[in-house]
Amino acid sequence: MSLDLVIHGGSVVLPNRVMPLDIAIRDGRITALSSRGESEGWPAERRVDASGLHVFPGMIDVHVHFNEPNLGHWEGFAAGSAALAAGGCTTYIDMPLNGNPPTVTVKAFEAKLKLASGQSAVDYCLWGGLVPGNAGELEGMARAGAAGFKAFLSDPGGVGEGRFRQADDWTLYEGMKRIASFGGLLALHAENDTITSMLGEAAAAEGRTDASSFAASRPVAAETEAVGKALHFAALTGCRLHFVHISSPDAVRMITDAKAAGLDVTAETCPHYLLLTDEDMAAIGPAAKCAPPLRGREQIEQLWALLEEGQIDLIASDHSPCPTSMKEPASGSFLDAWGGISGAQSSLELMLDEGVKRRGLSCERISKLLSGNPARRFGLYPNKGEIMVGAEADLALVDMNRSYTLQAEHLKYRHKHSPYIGRTIGCRVAATYVRGVKVYDLACREAVAKDHGRPVLPRGIPL
Ligand SMILES: NC(=O)NC(NC(N)=O)C(=O)[O-]
Ligand SMILES: [Zn+2]
Ligand SMILES: [Zn+2]
Numbered sequence: 001m002s003l004d005l006v007i008h009g010g011s012v013v014l015p016n017r018v019m020p021l022d023i024a025i026r027d028g029r030i031t032a033l034s035s036r037g038e039s040e041g042w043p044a045e046r047r048v049d050a051s052g053l054h055v056f057p058g059m060i061d062v063h064v065h066f067n068e069p070n071l072g073h074w075e076g077f078a079a080g081s082a083a084l085a086a087g088g089c090t091t092y093i094d095m096p097l098n099g100n101p102p103t104v105t106v107k108a109f110e111a112k113l114k115l116a117s118g119q120s121a122v123d124y125c126l127w128g129g130l131v132p133g134n135a136g137e138l139e140g141m142a143r144a145g146a147a148g149f150k151a152f153l154s155d156p157g158g159v160g161e162g163r164f165r166q167a168d169d170w171t172l173y174e175g176m177k178r179i180a181s182f183g184g185l186l187a188l189h190a191e192n193d194t195i196t197s198m199l200g201e202a203a204a205a206e207g208r209t210d211a212s213s214f215a216a217s218r219p220v221a222a223e224t225e226a227v228g229k230a231l232h233f234a235a236l237t238g239c240r241l242h243f244v245h246i247s248s249p250d251a252v253r254m255i256t257d258a259k260a261a262g263l264d265v266t267a268e269t270c271p272h273y274l275l276l277t278d279e280d281m282a283a284i285g286p287a288a289k290c291a292p293p294l295r296g297r298e299q300i301e302q303l304w305a306l307l308e309e310g311q312i313d314l315i316a317s318d319h320s321p322c323p324t325s326m327k328e329p330a331s332g333s334f335l336d337a338w339g340g341i342s343g344a345q346s347s348l349e350l351m352l353d354e355g356v357k358r359r360g361l362s363c364e365r366i367s368k369l370l371s372g373n374p375a376r377r378f379g380l381y382p383n384k385g386e387i388m389v390g391a392e393a394d395l396a397l398v399d400m401n402r403s404y405t406l407q408a409e410h411l412k413y414r415h416k417h418s419p420y421i422g423r424t425i426g427c428r429v430a431a432t433y434v435r436g437v438k439v440y441d442l443a444c445r446e447a448v449a450k451d452h453g454r455p456v457l458p459r460g461i462p463l
Contacts, residue, residue: 001026003044005436009036010050010397013057013363015372015386023055025393028435033389050397053430056367057387058090058122058394059348060374062147063244063268063316065340068115070100071159075321075414077119080344081453083319083412085121085440087345088396088429091384091456092122093147096129097156097164098320104129104164106140113145113455120453121439122432123394125378130175130186131165138175139182145457147378148185148242151175153226154193154291157339166193172230176239185240185378190226190251191218191292200335209333211282215293217335220248223292227251231258231265240264242377245318247273247292249302256311266313266377271350272341274303274315276419286327286337288419290318304359307369314373315351319344324415342418345411346425348396353426357400379458393436402428 008022012033022039024032032039066072066080077094084092094116096103103109109128116124128141130151138149151167158164167175179186199217203209227243231254234241246252246267255267272290277297281288288294306312320340329336343350348370355361375385383392405424408416432440438448 003031003042005046005048005393006039006042006044007048007050007055007395007397008039010053010055012055012387013367014388015368016364018054018363023387023393023395025436028392028437030387030389030391030393033387052399053397054363054400055387056088056348056363056396056398057371057385058396058432058434059088059370060378060380060385061089061092061317061319061344061347062314062374062378063095063270064092064319064344065095065098065321067321068099069112071098073414074098074323077116077124078450079412079414080319080321081120081122081124082450083345085432085448086412086429088348088398088432089344090122090394090396090432090434091124091380093125093127093378096127096150098158100160101162102129102131102164103127104131104134105137106144109141109144109146116455118451121450122434122453123456124453125456125458127187129164130167130171130179132168132171135175135178138178138184142182142184145455147458148187149175149179150187150189150244152189153230154189154191154196154222156189169229173233173237176233176237180237180239183240185242187242187244188226188230189245190223190230190243192222192225195219195222195225204333204335209331209335211285211289211334212278214289214334215278215281218291218293220250220295223248223251224254227254231255231263234258234263234265235261242266242268244268244316245270245273245290245292246312247295249299249306252303252306252311267311268314268316269303269312270316270318270341271343271347272419274300274307275350275354280419284419286334287417287421288341289327289334289337289339290320290341291339308361312369314377315347315369316374317343317347321413321415324417327417342413342415343420345413346406346418346420348398349425349427349429350420352398352400357426380456384456393433395433396429397431398427399430400427402430404428
């Protein structure tokens with residue numbers, strides 16, 4: 001039977017090794033993997049020569065904020081997903097904030113699914129949110145396809161009266177019981193609100209408004225306290241937990257101990273916590289402002305050691321964009337700048353550059369953190385997450401030897417700021433395929449599908 005596409009000559013990144021393989025694709029799925037050259041006689045509509053390229057499973061970015069509805073002018077599904085495609089990402093999960101209304105009711109969830117339809121270059125799922133007063137909406141959102149629920153233990157910021165609200169202890173505890181009752185998963189932004197808001201207010205009152213004062217206002221203790229409380233509630237309620245953007249080695253160790261004690265919990269970190277220091281944050285300015293803040297060199301080295309030991313489950317971008325003017329507040333105060341890093345386009349390249357090229361980890365090791373593990377955690381496996389026969393042909397073709405210096409004009413974001421502008425990255429995504437269809441081509445040799453993405457209903461929530 002005729003194939004739609006054969007990608008031949010590449011070095012294919014499998015779960016446990018990299019092999020020279022040809023990939024046969026029909027109806028969006030991988031139908032065969034064969035020794036290099038063997039595919040020459042196969043009847044195929046198109047053949048793509050991937051010689052000199054690595055073929056990775058597309059990244060699955062479980063943490064992006066595209067800010068629809070109503071704040072789509074901060075990013076939106078179209079620009080955000082185009083940036084992901086250019087970065088080798090083939091599926092994302094969109095956060096329930098900072099759009100307005102936030103995705104905390106079944107009605108808002110369904111409206112957002114409709115809004116995303118036809119706008120996205122790559123496949124997507126949505127998060128629901130846990131906020132005070134919405135316990136009755138959670139199961140309905142799970143049935144409508146929510147990948148899980150996100151709660152903030154500190155002030156999420158954001159704009160407008162209807163903005164996302166943090167979970168008080170009661171909301172958290174009751175919400176975890178409720179989510180556990182239907183086998184759902186809760187994701188947490190884990191920082192203690194009292195510590196961060198008291199220290200932040202004190203810094204502002206004393207006129208300490210620089211980057212290091214911001215970092216000092218969100219100490220590791222705020223993170224470890226919040227992680228500890230959530231783990232305690234998880235042990236009491238049986239709720240499955242996922243900690244987003246963990247910034248400190250101490251918090252990772254607490255999560256590892258909880259796993260050993262039998263809790264169903266995972267730890268995510270982001271490229272910026274592995275690549276940028278608090279000093280970089282001061283030098284780069286508000287483009288590198290995020291919460292939790294960037295930490296010191298020693299903490300970064302410990303995070304890499306923990307990652308190598310397998311104590312970090314997955315990497316996501318936490319792409320939280322905004323109009324560039326919000327990164328340049330009139331007050332000149334670092335404290336007033338929007339907290340959130342635009343990084344969605346760079347995650348795979350940065351992790352391969354730093355992890356593989358500089359630190360000597362294997363391609364498959366990094367791939368597991370970006371694709372295999374997120375797919376498993378969020379019920380997308382075995383359709384997505386690994387290159388294997390039967391899986392969807394979600395692929396990132398990467399030139400591991402093509403170095404470039406990131407410029408603003410490379411970015412597909414609506415607002416072209418990033419802490420990585422000016423950074424030389426030692427590899428580059430050459431093309432991205434979603435279910436066998438090209439959604440990005442560095443050489444722009446041919447038109448790519450800008451609206452090929454479709455919603456993916458995560459399996460794994462037993463309903
Ligand atoms: N309102 C946000 O988008 N917040 C995000 N901002 C960060 N991380 O600085 C987040 O994930 O917490
Ligand atoms: Zn967060
Ligand atoms: Zn976030």
